[in-house]
Structure formats: structure tokens, C-alpha cells
Amino acid sequence: MPLDLSDESRYDRARLRQWAHGRARSAGVARRDLLRLFAAGAAGAAGVTVAGPLGVGAGTAEAATLPGVVKPLPPELFTVRGTNAETNFAALRGTGPLTPVDRFFVRNHTVTPRLTAAQWKLTVWGDGLRGEPVDFSYERLRELPAVERTLFIECAGNGRSFYTTQQAQQVTGTAWTLGAIGVARWRGARLSDVLRRAGLRRDAVDVLPRGLDDEVVTNGVNLGRVRRPLPVSKALDNVILAYEMNGEPLPPDHGGPVRVVVPDWVGISSIKWVGDIEVSASALYTPWNTDLYRLFGPDQPPEGSAPLTRQTLKSAFELELGARVPVHRTRLLTGRSWSGAAPVHRVDVSTDGGRRWQRARLHDTPRRGGWVRWSVPWTPRATGAAALLARATDATGRTQPETTPHNTQGYLFDAVVRHPVTVV
Structure with a gap:
């Protein structure tokens, strides 16, 4: 519920x-x-x-x-x-x-x-x-x-x-x-x-x-x-x-x-x-x-939003942006997900830019106020540019979206991040 x-x-x-x-x-x-x-x-x-x-x-x-x-x-x-x-x-x-x-x-x-x-x-x-x-x-x-x-x-x-x-x-x-x-x-x-x-x-x-x-x-x-x-x-x-x-x-x-x-x-x-x-x-x-830590912009109310309170939902890979990874070699992708609203209870990972997803293994008991660490194995099959994606779902039923509504001061970005890597 x-x-x-x-x-x-x-x-x-x-x-x-x-x-x-x-x-x-x-x-x-x-x-x-x-x-x-x-x-x-x-x-x-x-x-x-x-x-x-x-x-x-x-x-x-x-x-x-x-x-x-x-x-x-x-x-x-x-x-x-x-x-x-x-x-x-x-x-x-x-x-x-x-x-x-x-x-x-x-x-x-x-x-x-x-x-x-x-x-x-x-x-x-x-x-x-x-x-x-x-x-x-x-x-x-x-x-x-x-x-x-x-x-x-x-x-x-x-x-x-x-x-x-x-x-x-x-x-x-x-x-x-x-x-x-x-x-x-x-x-x-x-x-x-x-x-x-x-x-x-x-x-x-x-x-x-x-x-x-x-x-x-x-x-x-x-x-x-x-x-x-x-x-x-x-x-x-x-x-x-x-x-x-x-x-x-x-x-x-x-x-x-x-x-x-x-x-x-x-x-x-x-x-x-x-x-x-x-x-x-x-x-x-x-x-x-008032002027800071509120949402303004074309996707927001004309007078701006209420002052920001609760944090949003995010996921991140424990990997450098633009990392070079070897082809045909299995590696364990790791990362963390968190939410200000409720414990994160599911994380899905895509290694092909979002076409296919697999459920990650959680390494922590989901609880509010912290993050969960997760992992998924990956064996790259072809060289070239690739995008890794991680998508969390919390206990409210909310899942990270594809895009975040724009606001001029750039607060509360919660969309799935495309993490670029190069397979060599």
C-alpha cells in the first residue's frame, strides 16, 4: 500500500x-x-x-x-x-x-x-x-x-x-x-x-x-x-x-x-x-x-512551486562516466539507489541503452533514509559506445521516469541517467 x-x-x-x-x-x-x-x-x-x-x-x-x-x-x-x-x-x-x-x-x-x-x-x-x-x-x-x-x-x-x-x-x-x-x-x-x-x-x-x-x-x-x-x-x-x-x-x-x-x-x-x-x-x-529551492519554469506553475521539501528518487553506477570496459569479459556492475519518499525495493539495469532490462540484486535491506547497493553481471559482446541505465522503484510504487519536468534552477532531477561507456 x-x-x-x-x-x-x-x-x-x-x-x-x-x-x-x-x-x-x-x-x-x-x-x-x-x-x-x-x-x-x-x-x-x-x-x-x-x-x-x-x-x-x-x-x-x-x-x-x-x-x-x-x-x-x-x-x-x-x-x-x-x-x-x-x-x-x-x-x-x-x-x-x-x-x-x-x-x-x-x-x-x-x-x-x-x-x-x-x-x-x-x-x-x-x-x-x-x-x-x-x-x-x-x-x-x-x-x-x-x-x-x-x-x-x-x-x-x-x-x-x-x-x-x-x-x-x-x-x-x-x-x-x-x-x-x-x-x-x-x-x-x-x-x-x-x-x-x-x-x-x-x-x-x-x-x-x-x-x-x-x-x-x-x-x-x-x-x-x-x-x-x-x-x-x-x-x-x-x-x-x-x-x-x-x-x-x-x-x-x-x-x-x-x-x-x-x-x-x-x-x-x-x-x-x-x-x-x-x-x-x-x-x-x-x-x-523563496527565490531559491523552489521550482520555476515552463513546466511549473506560473507563480513557481511551493518550497522544496522531500527529496526525490535516483540511481547511480559506481563507475566513471565514459569508462572503457573490455569486450567479452564479464564484470560486475555495481551502484546505489535511494528515495526521499520510501525504501527502494527494486532496481532494474539496462546495458543496451534501454532496450532490455534485468533486475539487479540488492545487497542491503531496503529502508527509508538510506540507499540500497545493488549489482548485476555484464559481459559486453561488441565494441563501441554503449549506455548503461539503472532504474529504481520505491515502496510508494514510483519508478524513475524517462525525463524530469524542466525547472530553471535545475533541482530534483530524477530521470534515468544514461551512463556512457566505451567497450574496447
Whole structure:
């Protein structure tokens, strides 16, 4: 039986109506500036820069570090894209269900701040609380009951380059292939415990975590620090304030000392380096849920979509784009599939461009919040160019489509990706 997604659907529709009719409060940016940015987002000015037919983007083989990122970024593990570093999916082969920290993608709006646990403090404040602001030190946060969950974090633009390379559609933003995702075991305190200890009021509506990274300036407007509201219902459900990743203290590039982890939702919701949380009795809007992280374009509503929440469905091969493979030699094709809506329970693979499909073997128990690893043997019979395809189906009954409806900022690409290889 398909899962009931009605709660988040109702939230999406309500937020769209509130924004369209001006019944919301702008958190930190003047509404006239938000409207100007909204117009720019709806117009979708320029396309991404895609170098070559594989959507490799701005990465270089020589790049081993990136200013503003702390950890090394060897070219065999990462492709550098602006202020970001994309995981080369082939580097995940054989790594197990968790993404090692040294291979976990980096999505930065500015640079990674260097904060110690002793320096860090979280302030919870706003008219959605019964009293004055409440501070939580790192030690106080760790004294709360801890939870541990294995969850993926994925950028909303993951797969963006395929709008251009597969669908010949212009989009803006970082030209990710499929490596803007990672799965980790997160440990931390429940956001719900923090909010209740801070004095959450029953009429609170939105919870707005804000990062401690530098302020973001775009199109001449200072957007402030990265922040994006959550409905109280989501904040009280399953959100974590994480201070550990894969059993170690949370590294700087991934939000340390403490970050928000919002299961199933687009990565921008999982604010890194969280420093304060506003709790509001009215709906809140920021640039990250008005002009950014919404869908605009000819295939979208005229006013744009509601702010993005749940992630979509994808599959990726653990193989380099454009790899050369020997003819008449059997190899095991491996990959991973995931969905923000429900566990992936089936993956089908085609090695002839989509004419014939075979069911892949799953190597993990399907569960929500993570991915499943899969494999299928392949013996190429002829030399030349070939296209490998992987198509996932999740427990809601949804299967990856042949194409994704266009949006100008290139979010939520979920179509089957044609993975090019050359048989030699």
C-alpha cells in the first residue's frame, strides 16, 4: 500500500498560498529584495557551465585542495565545483553502506568556519517560546538523550547537469552529476528535546535554524547567513542536532561542531554549523525558500512551486562516466539507489541503452533514509559506445521516469541517467 504523504503535501500548498498572498514574515531580508530575487529566480537567467558531453563541469585533475574547505580533495575522490566538492561516485565502490568522511561531498555557500566545541553555543529564541532566549552549550546538548540514525544528505541540485546533457535544457547552478549525496551514521540530540526545554509554545508555527558560516551576498543583496524554516510538525518529528558522524566528532566541512540533520528533505534544510534557532508564531520566509529551492519554469506553475521539501528518487553506477570496459569479459556492475519518499525495493539495469532490462540484486535491506547497493553481471559482446541505465522503484510504487519536468534552477532531477561507456 502506498505511503501517505499528505501531511507534507498540505504544508507545501499552505506555504505557497502564504507566500503568494504576502501572509508571512521575512526573516532578515526586506520583502522588496525577496521579490526582486524571486523575479530573478523565476526568469532563470543563465545556464550552467558544462564542460564536455559528460557534464564534468569545473573540476580539474590537478585540484587537491579548495580554499575554504578543510579536508583534502584528491582528484580520484572529488571533482571541485566552485566552492563545492562532488564525490566521484566510482570512489564509493567497495566502501560499504556508509560514505567515508574522506569521500563525503562538500556543499558550501561560502567557506568552512573553524569552530571548536568550547566556542560553540546554540541560542533558541523567538515569539514561539514561552519566555526568554535559552542557550545550550556543547556539553549541555550532549547531556540530552542521544539518538543515532543512518541517513542520507543530498543537495537539491544533485544530477543538475543532466538537464543539459540529456534533456538539452538550460538551467542555473552548480553542474553536479550524481555525487552530491552521502550517507552517514549521525548521532546527536533530538531537536524536539531542545525545543521543549526552551519552552516551545503550542501556537508556534515555524522553526528557523541559522548557520554560523559567512553571510551570503548575491545580485547585490546581502542574504545573511544560510537559514531555512521547518514547520514545527517536522521539527518535532525526527530532526537531529548532530555532533557525531560515523562514530567521530562532526568534522568542520560537514557542519561541526553541530549541524541540523533533516531526514528525507533537500540538503539545504540540514543547516551546517547551526548557531541559533528562531521559533516563530507566524510563517517565516528567507531567500532559501523563496527565490531559491523552489521550482520555476515552463513546466511549473506560473507563480513557481511551493518550497522544496522531500527529496526525490535516483540511481547511480559506481563507475566513471565514459569508462572503457573490455569486450567479452564479464564484470560486475555495481551502484546505489535511494528515495526521499520510501525504501527502494527494486532496481532494474539496462546495458543496451534501454532496450532490455534485468533486475539487479540488492545487497542491503531496503529502508527509508538510506540507499540500497545493488549489482548485476555484464559481459559486453561488441565494441563501441554503449549506455548503461539503472532504474529504481520505491515502496510508494514510483519508478524513475524517462525525463524530469524542466525547472530553471535545475533541482530534483530524477530521470534515468544514461551512463556512457566505451567497450574496447
